[in-house]
Amino acid sequence: MLKILCVCGCGLGSSFAIEMAATAVLKKLQIPAEIDHTTVSEAGAFKSDIILTQKTFADILTADASEEEIKRVIVLHRLTDKDEIEQKIVAFLKERNVKVFDHE
Numbered sequence: 001m002l003k004i005l006c007v008c009g010c011g012l013g014s015s016f017a018i019e020m021a022a023t024a025v026l027k028k029l030q031i032p033a034e035i036d037h038t039t040v041s042e043a044g045a046f047k048s049d050i051i052l053t054q055k056t057f058a059d060i061l062t063a064d065a066s067e068e069e070i071k072r073v074i075v076l077h078r079l080t081d082k083d084e085i086e087q088k089i090v091a092f093l094k095e096r097n098v099k100v101f102d103h104e
Contacts, residue, residue, distance in 0.1 A: 011039035
């Protein structure tokens with residue numbers, strides 16, 4: 001099962017909004033996933049396949065990260081835009097040949 005983490009500064013506002021939008025997208029695509037939200041400072045304590053966040057926090061998360069850890073960070077420009085979230089999750093999964101859904 002796919003594990004997705006939504007990250008913001010305080011772990012309450014924008015990360016929760018991202019989580020709600022991403023949950024709707026995953027349900028639409030019928031992708032089984034565990035999804036959670038947290039602060040940028042606590043994100044390292046979570047094991048996840050994907051991290052959804054904005055550029056400011058992506059820069060912090062990837063500053064000392066390995067190449068593989070960097071690849072799992074998806075930067076959102078419009079945090080609750082379901083179309084953007086869908087496009088980026090689908091692209092992420094296709095790039096890695098992950099077959100968790102039939103979306104062509």
